[in-house]
Amino acid sequence: MRYRQIGNTGEKASIIGLGCEHLDGKPFSQVKATIDAALAGGVNLLDVFMPGTEVRENIAKAIGKRRSDVMVQGHIGSTDVRQQYDISRDLPTVKKYFETLLHIFGYIDFGMMFFIDTDEDYKGVFETGFADYVQKLKQQGDIRHIGFSSHNPAMATRVLKTGLPEMMLFSINLAFDLYPAEVNALDELHQGLDKSAFHGFDPDRAALYTLCETMGIGITVMKTLGGGKLVSPEHTPFDRPLTAAQCMEYALTRPAVASVMVGCQTPEEVKDTLRYLDMSESERDYTPVMNTLRNDFKGNCVYCGHCQPCPVGIDIATVNKYLDIARLDAKHISPSIRSHYAGLDKSGGDCIACGSCESRCPFDVPIIKNMAEAAQLLR
Secondary structure (H helix, E strand, C coil): CCEEECCCCCCEEECEEEECHHHCCCCHHHHHHHHHHHHHCCCCEEEECCCCHHHHHHHHHHHHHHHHHCEEEEEECEECCCCCCEECCCHHHHHHHHHHHHHHHCCEEEEEECCCCCHHHHHHHHCCCHHHHHHHHHHCCCEEEEEEEECCHHHHHHHHCCCCCCEEEEECCHHHHHCCCCCCHHHHHHHCCCHHHCCCCCHHHHHHHHHHHHHCCEEEEECCCCCCCCCCCCCCCCCCCCCHHHHHHHHHCCCCEEEEEEECCCHHHHHHHHHHHHCCHHHHCCHHHHCCCCCCCCCCCCCCCCCCCCCCCCCHHHHHHHHHHHHHCCCCCCHHHHHHHHCCCCCHHHCCCCCHHHHHCCCCCCHHHHHHHHHHHCC
16 A cells, blocks of 8 residues: 555545445445445545444444544534434534544544535534534544545635645546536536537646645545546446556546545455556556547646656656646746755756656657746746
């Protein structure tokens, strides 16, 4: 397993996490076998958004004495008052469900303000006692870090700018990133993904990821496989389905992403997911699917890594990530981005302009020019 820092939280997450939704309603023996397989494979991050007591208790029981070996994303405002999964901003109801979760797990590593997608959601969290309750939970040590979940880039940006969250759970996959921001990608997922709406990388979604990188906000990813539709020959919006490994690789190459949460309901599914760690670069490569679209990506780095290896050891994709962030406001570059850039073993200034990277780039990115620009902007 490989691990990444979750923003500035000081916590390191396995790059593959376990989304536990599909363990709901399963017998304890199956829950335990699935959790055991995940932990044996080095997974240390679990998402438990489900409000039902039985599934929560089964997961906690399966973890047992290994509680300190795992981190739990527990959601504040996830209830089942009216239906299986419901959202509540009513404080007594919110407290009832979350404090049951606390009792079961002892503490929650990431207290996630649940599902902030609309203006109404935002007001329900920040214009009531909800956010105050969340801060009190952290002050008491009941939660270690404050996070939130969202599918809407504009609303997620608004939440981040309050300065309250330290991390977020966000829906990231290639299809969602190609939808214009004004399109509700979650609704599209339910109705059927529409390739004709794609117009290259949506700038608002790209800006959200770079904002997270700048602010030190770690991202954990949901909807990595697009609810299974991206890997389905019948439902994929692309000319051919992506593989699970390609979906995971895509999400993991976005700025600020620490971990992809993959839903599994059996130990066999966990082991199959963890095969990603042993796959070759060509097996994980998602660019062939992108090349079936219009030439919307020409000249833009998608951080795919085709440019590697660099003969002098520059991590070209990472330099390009920092450069893209710096370009957003070249006169006011975040000190944290300068610091990250300065910490690289090799940087843009080490480029010898050999051109080997450009000959391998599938999107005709002017890499030599970018390395020189990075050296100038980020020095």
